Amino acid sequence: MHKPSRPLGSPDTYNDRIRIVLVETSHSGNIGAVARAMKNMGLGNLWMVNPRSFPDETSYARAAGASDVLDTATVVGSLDEALADCVLVMGTSARGRKVPWPVMPPDQAATAAASHCGQGTVALVFGRENHGLSNDELQRCHYHIHIPSNPDYSSLNLAMAVQVMCYELRMNYLKGLETDARRPYLEPIAQPGDAGWDVAPASVGDVEGFFGHLQQVLEEIDFHRRDKPRQLMARLRRLFQRAKLDQMEVNILRGVLSAVQKTAGASGVEQSTSDTGPQAPEQDQGKSHV
Structure with a gap:
């Protein structure tokens, strides 16, 4: 049987x-x-x-x-x-x-x-x-x-x-x-540093390097302006710190930013305030100068 x-x-x-x-x-x-x-x-x-x-x-x-x-x-x-x-x-x-x-x-x-x-x-x-x-x-x-x-x-x-x-x-x-x-x-595996996670947590220096690179790219594509910064970088910092990045994730994000710089430079895209139209409130329109 x-x-x-x-x-x-x-x-x-x-x-x-x-x-x-x-x-x-x-x-x-x-x-x-x-x-x-x-x-x-x-x-x-x-x-x-x-x-x-x-x-x-x-x-x-x-x-x-x-x-x-x-x-x-x-x-x-x-x-x-x-x-x-x-x-x-x-x-x-x-x-x-x-x-x-x-x-x-x-x-x-x-x-x-x-x-x-x-x-x-x-x-x-x-x-x-x-x-x-x-x-x-x-x-x-x-x-x-x-x-x-x-x-x-x-x-x-x-x-x-x-x-x-x-x-x-x-x-x-x-x-x-x-x-x-x-x-x-x-034991739970919830974030870098937990037993079983595959990559070590990113160091403070690595994350700060990412934040600097991120701000640079956002300024280059005219998404962020130093003269009217509002709370954009603070909110992005809070977002990524909440994510508790590991070393591999920081490298991936830095790679994405480098690709954005390369593509924007190759296409000769130079945005200005007049190109984006009226500025919308920060919470209502993602593609705005904040």
Whole structure:
């Protein structure tokens, strides 16, 4: 029916002890999508309680490269079997109950899972596509997990709900790797100087050289006049400083300015005040003397 894939390898204690439990899943495609969501986030411990159809071609087709999660999945006949050896059980719930139960959002649930997995297996239980977990099944959970979706359209696809929780588990796991080489992947890459940026930040001297070159070109093409400077250069300086240029970007901009000078010189273009017509307000017309 399918080609066996490589085993998951040797997952560490955290990932191995997080058990995703699907209860009476109706659509085998959802099982494959769940396997994909799990493997995306480094998880591989999948249990199923009475799935309608598994294994089959549809589940493996939807797994899209996560067939190893399906190969090692455990199928049992009851929820009791899936939870018997667990130290903590959390079930997803989209609706309120007559008897209030401890409820956590996904990020707090991930933290709770991390704090207990050192003691043993932690189960995250997901219910049926059409009506979720029954009241009896939810009462077997220590905590309920509520994903705060749009109240006007709160029903999540099974694999989407699993993906939300697997993502939170992954983030919690990575945040705990303070000295691990994978830790930097959590840090943003937003500007030169950040780990992962490809070019060093431009120095103050490089940027000042660019500003001088820019003003020179704007004067040469009669866009900027020293006798009526207004706030043009101040605003352009603010713009480019806000951009936090790197060395390559400064070189590119200087190259553009040199090309403008070369082209303007070759064409013999010499603008004057009379050529541009009436001067428009600074904010209303970009091609004006400011």
